[in-house]
Amino acid sequence: MIWEWLAVLTANNGECMYCGGTSQTMDHVIPFADGGADDPTNLVPVCHDCNRRKRDKTPPTWFIGMDLTIRWYGSGTPQGGSCLGDSSMSLREMYLSVHQEVLALLDDLDTVAAEIADPKRREWFETRYRWYGYPSASYGVPRARQQAEERIADGKERGYPSLDAELARMLKEKGLSPAD
Numbered sequence: 001m002i003w004e005w006l007a008v009l010t011a012n013n014g015e016c017m018y019c020g021g022t023s024q025t026m027d028h029v030i031p032f033a034d035g036g037a038d039d040p041t042n043l044v045p046v047c048h049d050c051n052r053r054k055r056d057k058t059p060p061t062w063f064i065g066m067d068l069t070i071r072w073y074g075s076g077t078p079q080g081g082s083c084l085g086d087s088s089m090s091l092r093e094m095y096l097s098v099h100q101e102v103l104a105l106l107d108d109l110d111t112v113a114a115e116i117a118d119p120k121r122r123e124w125f126e127t128r129y130r131w132y133g134y135p136s137a138s139y140g141v142p143r144a145r146q147q148a149e150e151r152i153a154d155g156k157e158r159g160y161p162s163l164d165a166e167l168a169r170m171l172k173e174k175g176l177s178p179a180d
């Protein structure tokens with residue numbers, strides 16, 4: 001449903017969980033192939049590139065593999081570098097540094113999962129966008145997101161108000177009261 005896409009894609013400030021670029025799609029944290037749920041409790045915003053590279057791995061497995069590949073460039077000996085700027089790391093030091101990065105990544109995943117699971121936020125998206133149904137060629141997610149951007153920013157700032165509260169505020173801005 002479009003509201004679920006919007007709720008996931010706009011979490012984490014609309015940024016990819018793994019690289020910080022603009023989010024474009026949703027990633028199953030626990031891979032769908034491994035029995036991960038196919039609903040927002042198991043989805044985070046990511047870019048197409050990270051989604052394609054991660055494929056059916058869990059974030060730690062993917063991250064560790066990716067990290068070692070990047071660090072292990074060269075002539076077959078561990079060479080720290082790209083992330084830490086240290087060219088003389090032992091294998092042990094390399095694993096410890098990757099371990100720290102994985103823990104930080106897992107913390108970030110918890111934070112974003114909590115944002116997506118927030119009942120008030122979830123209800124805000126569902127009540128406003130459930131009418132849009134499933135993404136289609138004529139009305140896809142990017143268009144819905146573009147149109148909703150300002151409204152979402154406003155909702156976030158106001159703590160995701162109920163529809164009634166939003167309506168009351170609009171009426172007030174027009175100088176009307178709900179009784180009018």
Ligand SMILES: [Zn+2]
Nearest residue numbers: 016019047050
């Ligand atoms: Zn990314």
